[in-house]
Amino acid sequence: MSLKVELKPGEKLIIGSCVITNSDQRAAFTSTARPRSCAKRHSHLRDGQQPAKRIYFAVQLMYLDDNIEGMRSDYFSLVNDIVQAAPSCIGIIDQINNEIINGDLYKALRAAKRLIQSNRNLRKCSSRRRRPTSRRPANGDST
Numbered sequence: 001m002s003l004k005v006e007l008k009p010g011e012k013l014i015i016g017s018c019v020i021t022n023s024d025q026r027a028a029f030t031s032t033a034r035p036r037s038c039a040k041r042h043s044h045l046r047d048g049q050q051p052a053k054r055i056y057f058a059v060q061l062m063y064l065d066d067n068i069e070g071m072r073s074d075y076f077s078l079v080n081d082i083v084q085a086a087p088s089c090i091g092i093i094d095q096i097n098n099e100i101i102n103g104d105l106y107k108a109l110r111a112a113k114r115l116i117q118s119n120r121n122l123r124k125c126s127s128r129r130r131r132p133t134s135r136r137p138a139n140g141d142s143t
Helices: 051-065 068-085 087-101 105-130
Strands: 003-007 012-015 018-021 027-031 039-041
Touching: 003 012, 051 068, 051 087, 051 105, 068 087, 068 105, 087 105
Parallel strands: none
Antiparallel strands: 003 027, 012 018, 012 039
């Protein structure tokens, strides 16, 4: 069974410890080997949609490059941004930090995935609260 991969312009694919970045045109290729696991990542540290995804990407780069120090300032800048915006995320951020300090970047990646899911749940709750409700005037008029 072969694996077919299609990349949009600028998307990235991680194979082993190699990051393949697509050019400005759509690309497709087929692997004839049977892959054990394959994950396409197209997050970008600077322009990710969610701060949690940017944190995941920063930890991912630490893991792939085996270079925590090289990403330290960017990572902590992202962490400060998300903690200011959503203080409820501090618990998961602490877990990520502890795993990084212990040198277990794979566990840090798993914790960062939980942060993304937590962020999604927060957004769902806040969007429910922001929905306008139809209110009737207190005096019973329907004008």
